[in-house]
Amino acid sequence: MLGIFSGAKMIFIGVILTAVVGGFLYVKGLQKDLAVAKENMIKMEQAISDQKKVIEQQKIDFEAIIRANKELVEQQNKLTEEYKSLDKKFNKINASGKKRDLGALAIKKPRPIEKIINKGSDHATRCVRVAMGEPITEEEKNATKKSQINPICPDLVNPSYVPY
Amino acid sequence: MFLTSCSSIKPLEVLNLEIKREPLKLEDPKIADFEDLEWYIINSENAEDVFSKLKEKKIDPVIFGLTDEGYEALSKNFAQIRHYIQQQKLILDKYREYYEDVKKPVDK
Numbered sequence: 001m002l003g004i005f006s007g008a009k010m011i012f013i014g015v016i017l018t019a020v021v022g023g024f025l026y027v028k029g030l031q032k033d034l035a036v037a038k039e040n041m042i043k044m045e046q047a048i049s050d051q052k053k054v055i056e057q058q059k060i061d062f063e064a065i066i067r068a069n070k071e072l073v074e075q076q077n078k079l080t081e082e083y084k085s086l087d088k089k090f091n092k093i094n095a096s097g098k099k100r101d102l103g104a105l106a107i108k109k110p111r112p113i114e115k116i117i118n119k120g121s122d123h124a125t126r127c128v129r130v131a132m133g134e135p136i137t138e139e140e141k142n143a144t145k146k147s148q149i150n151p152i153c154p155d156l157v158n159p160s161y162v163p164y
Numbered sequence: 165m166f167l168t169s170c171s172s173i174k175p176l177e178v179l180n181l182e183i184k185r186e187p188l189k190l191e192d193p194k195i196a197d198f199e200d201l202e203w204y205i206i207n208s209e210n211a212e213d214v215f216s217k218l219k220e221k222k223i224d225p226v227i228f229g230l231t232d233e234g235y236e237a238l239s240k241n242f243a244q245i246r247h248y249i250q251q252q253k254l255i256l257d258k259y260r261e262y263y264e265d266v267k268k269p270v271d272k
Binding site for chain 1: 208209243
């Protein structure tokens, strides 16, 4: 009789012990999972923050690209206008409604036209040098009168000049 | 006991590796040192006068000529070459600004 009770007691104690140890390990596991989940949360927050920075940088980059394209288009338009004005210089319509004829002028007044051509050539050379990156002089920078400017490329060489 | 050993949550691994490229930093080419040139205008009336002046200056009395239309074409071609240089320069400046964060000088 006593042996049966003693055996049942042992089994009961064994079950209790198993339950306690199992419960303890289960809670430990949960705590470990919680710690990992917390760590993951921090990492995800960091990743989100990094992604936000990337998106912000992309926004800045897009704006820079748009700005650069705008400047290129503006320059293209200016150069087109400049080219048109060069064409007008050669084919200007005078007061009598006739097109300017450089050849006829050169036959009539070779010396003055020679001077004009040489001056124009110097101006054109100066334009190329500035286009290549040579800095403009103070005199060129402050020129505001027609007589002071480089008539070939005023936009490039004479930034203070406003056509009138 | 079996339940505790098979957790479904795995540690997250985030790798951030950024290696910046070395900037190219190429220098601009030197600005061309153009030689002076002088134009002469010759018509049927002043030709002898121009050639005798060339002789006086000890310059070979020979002229490489252009008509008025040829001169106009040369001027326009020269302008187009300059415009191309200007555009290329602006594009280069913009690339530098974008990739190297180098601003072009303000007083330009």
